[in-house]
Amino acid sequence: MVSVKASPVLLVLSAPSGAGKTTVCRHLLAATPNLTRAITCTTRDPRPGEREGTDYYFLDAASFLKRLQAGNFLEHATVYGNSYGTLKSEVLGKLRQGKDVLLTVDVQGAATIRSQAQQDPELKRALVTVFLTPPSLDVLADRLCKRGTDLEAARQKRLSVAKQEVAQARHFDYLIVSASIEEDLRKAQAILEAEKMRLLRLPPLLFETTGASHDSEHGTPQKPSERNLAHPESTDPPLKHL
Numbered sequence: 001m002v003s004v005k006a007s008p009v010l011l012v013l014s015a016p017s018g019a020g021k022t023t024v025c026r027h028l029l030a031a032t033p034n035l036t037r038a039i040t041c042t043t044r045d046p047r048p049g050e051r052e053g054t055d056y057y058f059l060d061a062a063s064f065l066k067r068l069q070a071g072n073f074l075e076h077a078t079v080y081g082n083s084y085g086t087l088k089s090e091v092l093g094k095l096r097q098g099k100d101v102l103l104t105v106d107v108q109g110a111a112t113i114r115s116q117a118q119q120d121p122e123l124k125r126a127l128v129t130v131f132l133t134p135p136s137l138d139v140l141a142d143r144l145c146k147r148g149t150d151l152e153a154a155r156q157k158r159l160s161v162a163k164q165e166v167a168q169a170r171h172f173d174y175l176i177v178s179a180s181i182e183e184d185l186r187k188a189q190a191i192l193e194a195e196k197m198r199l200l201r202l203p204p205l206l207f208e209t210t211g212a213s214h215d216s217e218h219g220t221p222q223k224p225s226e227r228n229l230a231h232p233e234s235t236d237p238p239l240k241h242l
Contacts, residue, residue, distance in 0.1 A: 006201040015132035016162035044082035131172040
């Protein structure tokens with residue numbers, strides 16, 4: 001059997017606060033040997049046990065601003081007075097090593113990445129976006145309440161933001177309606193596995209040697225449609241609901 005190595009995937013996962021994206025990502029990384037996390041830059045102070053270059057790249061405000069002005073970030077945001085950003089070199093470097101890359105961002109960060117990918121063929125080829133959501137806002141409210149980390153006013157604010165975020169789900173490639181940790185993980189793995197089998201990720205040589213069909217009249221090889229390879233999104237539905 002011929003082993004075919006597909007080009008790597010940049011898997012961007014977004015979800016409302018409390019939807020379970022951190023848990024899904026942790027299990028997905030543990031279950032997928034070739035998947036690695038994109039390490040984010042931040043200006044906040046390290047927490048106990050956090051390590052430079054493993055958990056975050058810790059930068060002072062001036063260094064972060066310098067990188068921001070130089071256009072080094074794929075996406076960035078300010079949360080509770082601290083800056084966070086994903087370096088484009090961090091993502092592209094791992095993709096060029098043949099690694100699939102996992103990145104968790106909010107819906108605004110995902111929109112920024114989609115926009116940047118339109119200007120960068122390498123990112124566009126790799127990018128896959130997934131939105132994870134609870135089945136209802138009532139379920140999300142219950143999860144936030146059980147976490148016990150926020151006051152009532154803060155929970156209501158998170159729910160208000162969640163309504164706005166869920167409305168942006170139509171811009172993502174895939175939608176996972178959260179059920180259980182095991183089911184959410186299974187769906188995320190299915191997305192990654194399916195994306196690795198997309199024609200645009202397979203080497204052209206594959207079609208020339210094993211994937212070509214022959215014209216019944218002339219016996220000449222027929223390659224898959226160039227249009228399908230160049231613009232795979234034109235044949236895909238805008239949102240795959242899992």
